Amino acid sequence: MPKKINLSLIITLVVLVFLYLPIMTVVGLSFNTSSNSLIWKGFGFDWYQNIWTNEPIISSFQRTIFVALVTTFFSLLIGTTISIGLNKMKAGGFLRTFSTAPAIVPDLVLAIGLLTTFSTISLSLNLRTVIISHTVFCTAFVVAIVLARIGLMDPSIEEASTDLGAGPFKTLFKVTIPQLMPALIAGAVLSFTLSMDEFVIAFFTNGPETPTLPMVIYSMIRFGVTPEINVLGTLLLAISFVGVILAQRIGKVADSI
Amino acid sequence: MTKVGKYKFSAAVVAAGALLLSACGGSSNNATSASVDPNVDITTQKLVISNWAGYYPEDLPAKVKAAIGVDITITNHATNEEVMGKLTASDDSGVDIAFVSGQYAQALASAGKIVNFDKSAIPNLANLYPEVADLAYDKGTNYSAPYAWGTTGICYRSDLIDFTPDSWNDLLNPKDSVKGKTTMLATERWLALPAMKLLGYSMNTTNADEIAKAKEQLVKTKPTLLAYDDTAFYTKLVSGEAVLTEAWDGWCNYGIAENPNIKFVIPKEGSDLWADTMVVLSSSKNKEAAHAFINYILQPDVHAWVANNILYKVPNKAATESLDPALATSYPNMGLTPAELLKGEVVLDLGTDSKLYTDLATEVTSS
Amino acid sequence: MLFMSVLTAGRFGGVNTPINFDNFSRATDSIFVQVILNSLLIAGATAILSLLIGFPTALFISRLSRKWQIILIVAIILPYWTNFLVRTYAWLVLLNNEGIINKFLRNIGLIDKPIEMLYTSGAVIVGMTYLYLPLMILPIYAALEKIDKNLTEAAYDLGSSAWKSLRTVSIPLAMPGILIGLIFVFVPSLGNFVVPELLGGGKTVMIGNLVRDQFLKARDWPFGATFALILTLILVILISLQSYVSKRVNINA
Numbered sequence: 001m002p003k004k005i006n007l008s009l010i011i012t013l014v015v016l017v018f019l020y021l022p023i024m025t026v027v028g029l030s031f032n033t034s035s036n037s038l039i040w041k042g043f044g045f046d047w048y049q050n051i052w053t054n055e056p057i058i059s060s061f062q063r064t065i066f067v068a069l070v071t072t073f074f075s076l077l078i079g080t081t082i083s084i085g086l087n088k089m090k091a092g093g094f095l096r097t098f099s100t101a102p103a104i105v106p107d108l109v110l111a112i113g114l115l116t117t118f119s120t121i122s123l124s125l126n127l128r129t130v131i132i133s134h135t136v137f138c139t140a141f142v143v144a145i146v147l148a149r150i151g152l153m154d155p156s157i158e159e160a161s162t163d164l165g166a167g168p169f170k171t172l173f174k175v176t177i178p179q180l181m182p183a184l185i186a187g188a189v190l191s192f193t194l195s196m197d198e199f200v201i202a203f204f205t206n207g208p209e210t211p212t213l214p215m216v217i218y219s220m221i222r223f224g225v226t227p228e229i230n231v232l233g234t235l236l237l238a239i240s241f242v243g244v245i246l247a248q249r250i251g252k253v254a255d256s257i
Numbered sequence: 258m259t260k261v262g263k264y265k266f267s268a269a270v271v272a273a274g275a276l277l278l279s280a281c282g283g284s285s286n287n288a289t290s291a292s293v294d295p296n297v298d299i300t301t302q303k304l305v306i307s308n309w310a311g312y313y314p315e316d317l318p319a320k321v322k323a324a325i326g327v328d329i330t331i332t333n334h335a336t337n338e339e340v341m342g343k344l345t346a347s348d349d350s351g352v353d354i355a356f357v358s359g360q361y362a363q364a365l366a367s368a369g370k371i372v373n374f375d376k377s378a379i380p381n382l383a384n385l386y387p388e389v390a391d392l393a394y395d396k397g398t399n400y401s402a403p404y405a406w407g408t409t410g411i412c413y414r415s416d417l418i419d420f421t422p423d424s425w426n427d428l429l430n431p432k433d434s435v436k437g438k439t440t441m442l443a444t445e446r447w448l449a450l451p452a453m454k455l456l457g458y459s460m461n462t463t464n465a466d467e468i469a470k471a472k473e474q475l476v477k478t479k480p481t482l483l484a485y486d487d488t489a490f491y492t493k494l495v496s497g498e499a500v501l502t503e504a505w506d507g508w509c510n511y512g513i514a515e516n517p518n519i520k521f522v523i524p525k526e527g528s529d530l531w532a533d534t535m536v537v538l539s540s541s542k543n544k545e546a547a548h549a550f551i552n553y554i555l556q557p558d559v560h561a562w563v564a565n566n567i568l569y570k571v572p573n574k575a576a577t578e579s580l581d582p583a584l585a586t587s588y589p590n591m592g593l594t595p596a597e598l599l600k601g602e603v604v605l606d607l608g609t610d611s612k613l614y615t616d617l618a619t620e621v622t623s624s
Numbered sequence: 625m626l627f628m629s630v631l632t633a634g635r636f637g638g639v640n641t642p643i644n645f646d647n648f649s650r651a652t653d654s655i656f657v658q659v660i661l662n663s664l665l666i667a668g669a670t671a672i673l674s675l676l677i678g679f680p681t682a683l684f685i686s687r688l689s690r691k692w693q694i695i696l697i698v699a700i701i702l703p704y705w706t707n708f709l710v711r712t713y714a715w716l717v718l719l720n721n722e723g724i725i726n727k728f729l730r731n732i733g734l735i736d737k738p739i740e741m742l743y744t745s746g747a748v749i750v751g752m753t754y755l756y757l758p759l760m761i762l763p764i765y766a767a768l769e770k771i772d773k774n775l776t777e778a779a780y781d782l783g784s785s786a787w788k789s790l791r792t793v794s795i796p797l798a799m800p801g802i803l804i805g806l807i808f809v810f811v812p813s814l815g816n817f818v819v820p821e822l823l824g825g826g827k828t829v830m831i832g833n834l835v836r837d838q839f840l841k842a843r844d845w846p847f848g849a850t851f852a853l854i855l856t857l858i859l860v861i862l863i864s865l866q867s868y869v870s871k872r873v874n875i876n877a
Contacts, residue, residue, distance in 0.1 A: 008680040010685035011680040011681055011684070012681045012684040012685070015677055015678075015757070015761075016700075018754065018757075019703045019754070019757065020703065020716075021713065022714030022718055022754065023710075025714055025717055025724060026713070026717065029717065036647055036696045039774050104859075105859065106812060106815035106855055107812070107815065108815040108832050108836075110843075112839055112849060113852075115839065193705060197705075197707050199707075199709060200817075204839070207343075209332045215705060217707065217709045217713075219335065221709060221716070222820060223489045224493065229710065232710070233707070233713065234704070236707050237706050240702070240707075241705075243705070244698070244705055246847065248698075260700075339840075416689065428835050437740055443826050480828065482827065483825065484720075484825025484826055485825060485826030496720075497721075498720060498721045498722055610654065612844075615837075616655075619656075619837070622826060622829050623655060623659045
């Protein structure tokens with residue numbers, strides 16, 4: 001086709017370089033043995049060994065995983081309930097927009113909204129407030145995803161189930177939930193990843209004693225370019241890649257059910 | 258760079274802002290009086306202590322347990338504002354001892370949040386330099402026991418610049434050769450400090466005219482800066498990105514540790530004197546153990562051990578005199594005498610007027 | 625329904641009694657107006673830059689075979705799933721005066737003094753474009769992908785130049801996607817405080833930095849909340865504008 005495509009091709013290649021050069025630099029530097037990441041000394045895994053003994057990183061990583069797991073559980077539970085509820089109510093656009101609002105407002109606005117709420121009800125800031133905040137944030141995404149899936153469902157199947165004598169619970173667990181499975185899995189993966197990576201909300205709603213991993217990374221970056229961040233960045237990158245691929249596989253399997 | 262944990266996050270720290278408490282202005286001492294019962298068995302008490310991350314030797318809890326038999330838990334804060342938020346959010350924060358800068362101790366005292374020491378329980382206060390008792394944020398060391406002190410100056414790469422800086426002017430109106438390679442501290446009071454001193458004002462001034470003049474100078478300086486930075490300036494010196502920076506003395510030492518060409522100077526126009534102190538909360542139920550802990554820190558060998566570990570000067574005469582002279586050779590600012598330090602102006606709590614400095618900082622950085 | 629109460633109660637709640645509008649008049653002080661304008665400018669530049677490189681990319685991808693479309697889209701989303709602090713940090717390494725790009729240029733003899741790239745507004749714009757570019761490409765791609773390929777080909781067959789078929793067919797049809805992309809990039813850029821701090825060296829102040837400082841340093845919560853409210857208002861205006869324009873475009877198309 002026309003030469004427009006050629007220009008687009010060049011830009012696309014530039015974009016790919018633009019997207020990957022920075023992270024590949026981080027990956028490359030993570031194998032630098034020098035303690036100053038701007039000076040290349042040699043190839044080695046020194047800093048990888050080092051990171052396992054870095055207590056603040058390890059404990060904040062455990063905290064982050066814990067927060068993400070609990071957040072995923074509650075977001076899924078609350079989000080699915082709201083979605084099914086909204087669907088049954090045939091609720092209009094307003095309520096739907098309202099339920100998904102936290103996904104659209106800037107994270108900073110949500111963060112200070114939550115912070116002022118916690119302080120108004122005198123809830124002291126710690127991991128509990130982070131979990132509540134992340135649940136608020138992730139629930140919105142779950143609602144958006146599950147609502148979209150419900151829209152695709154054929155209501156007559158549920159009706160058929162009831163007609164055939166199944167109680168409401170049996171219908172819920174045997175019919176509705178299996179049909180929603182792909183959306184639930186997508187919602188869970190999304191909640192987990194969002195919570196794990198989330199910085200701004202945690203920064204405002206967490207107490208000082210229990211920093212999450214992104215908070216630790218933030219304070220490390222403020223001290224300049226350090227080898228630990230290169231290693232940490234590479235590891236997080238690897239986790240995300242595996243996560244995305246896994247999510248795709250699961251998505252496919254679930255879709256075929 | 259391997260010692261991130263060692264750096265005190267917001268070192269000397271800030272007066273401006275944080276003044277939840279400052280309705281009463283700042284100078285009045287409303288601290289409650291401590292009732293220390295000498296018959297209490299302190300080994301039955303447990304202490305929760307809030308200190309800056311990396312601002313104490315890691316094995317401090319073990320040492321304290323061995324020496325005075327008290328279990329301590331140290332929680333970390335990154336900045337004065339953070340711990341102030343925690344201490345003032347509720348009536349009982351659960352913290353027994355907090356490490357805060359002098360002007361914050363002043364604010365806590367005026368809010369009645371901390372106790373006046375029972376000095377009979379802290380005989381080691383006598384080890385401090387007598388001059389400490391004159392520091393204006395707490396004359397007579399009634400409610401705050403100083404832990405470390407220091408000043409602010411210029412930290413620079415002697416091998417990368419062709420002159421020896423000795424004036425705030427070298428930072429504020431830099432020669433062409435260092436333009437774009439200087440940094441200033443971003444925290445309000447220290448952002449203003451160089452301009453105040455160069456113009457001959459007090460760093461605690463609340464005079465609108467003087468603040469406006471300082472602002473004018475700082476706005477003029479902004480385009481010549483590499484960045485505002487109060488956490489990573491010494492790593493910028495080590496990598497050579499920056500060659501001349503406004504710095505707290507102790508932080509400059511972290512740079513010197515990596516590159517001996519890094520040097521520290523107090524500009525001739527003068528500078529500040531800040532102190533980080535230990536205070537006992539009024540809400541503490543373990544006041545006896547708290548006093549014993551402070552007394553233990555002020556013990557000469559312990560305080561000297563702390564100084565060696567954190568590379569900050571301690572205002573403890575006996576401890577300072579026992580330090581290995583080699584330390585002051587490697588880190589010249591460790592050898593500053595109290596007389597030299599006391600030439601600096603003591604940073605004070607400005608109460609509601611600290612807003613003037615918050616606004617100054619906003620206006621300068623967003624100009 | 626937890627979060628509903630949060631949004632309404634939280635933003636104005638508790639702190640703001642007695643209610644008055646002093647904070648709003650304070651926010652219109654010239655200095656703060658300047659910060660707001662500056663933020664709009666930087667976020668706007670980020671959105672435009674993202675559009676300029678994002679649209680051709682989306683166009684290119686939409687014309688590939690199904691298999692390659694998926695591969696490229698995944699390739700574009702993947703970096704987005706990496707921690708955003710790490711991605712910002714990467715630019716700290718690249719743009720540094722002693723960083724990779726400057727060292728490379730010096731080694732090949734192109735420059736003898738480092739080019740100052742880090743700690744400028746430019747670095748902030750590049751950094752945020754990097755963070756949010758996938759949010760621009762995806763909606764445009766989704767819109768373009770739906771367009772009947774025959775339509776553009778028909779336009780081409782009828783003698784339109786490539787540019788003309790792009791202008792009269794692809795761009796109008798992709799308009800809803802473009803608008804969504806602009807909002808997706810503009811909004812988080814506007815509220816960002818991490819990138820200006822890390823890549824702007826504290827010399828670039830945006831609304832987000834003001835909110836952060838008012839909340840965590842000055843402890844003037846109501847004033848901080850005022851800026852957050854301004855941020856939200858800008859968002860509401862933008863979204864209304866977007867749905868209005870989208871409707872107009874649909875009618876015309």
